[in-house]
Amino acid sequence: xxxxxxxxxxxxxxxxxxxxxxxxxxxxxxxxxxxxxxxxxxxxxxxxxxxxxxxxxxxxxxxxxxxxxxxxxxxxxxxxxxxxxxxxxxxxxxxxxxxxxxxxxxxx
Ligand code: SF4
Ligand code: SF4
Numbered sequence: 001x002x003x004x005x006x007x008x009x010x011x012x013x014x015x016x017x018x019x020x021x022x023x024x025x026x027x028x029x030x031x032x033x034x035x036x037x038x039x040x041x042x043x044x045x046x047x048x049x050x051x052x053x054x055x056x057x058x059x060x061x062x063x064x065x066x067x068x069x070x071x072x073x074x075x076x077x078x079x080x081x082x083x084x085x086x087x088x089x090x091x092x093x094x095x096x097x098x099x100x101x102x103x104x105x106x107x108x
Contacts, residue, residue: 002044002063003051004070009058010034017050017059026050027080031072038073038080 005017005026011034018026018037025043029036039050041063051059063070 002041002046003039003048004060004063004066004073005037005039006058006060006066006069008056009054010036012037012056012058014055016053016055020049020053022047022049027077027084029076029080029083031076036076038076040077040081041070041074042077 010032015026015028015037018028023043023045025040025045026037027040029038031038039059046061048061051061060066
């Protein structure tokens, strides 16, 4: 398993991480009733570009640093991919733009 998004991302709406991932393996999803982002562990190439982009330090560089959320990222990946198939990928947005994930509430 690779880079992991942690619990502190819950409810976050900026999603700076998505805009920089070179393999587009960061996906929106709902978790515990809030917007969340997951990293697809089968696609992440461990490049590390996303980690310094997160304004709240919610990304870690290995599953060992947060084993519980490594499992959460992996388990939520299929739902996130299905969501993107249905609704399309998020477009890049400016830092001060409104939240771009209100539609995520469609994912249970
Ligand atoms: S930049 Fe950080 S807090 Fe924002 S969506 Fe990505 S992981 Fe979550
Ligand atoms: S480490 Fe690289 S490939 Fe993996 S999620 Fe972050 S930006 Fe994407």
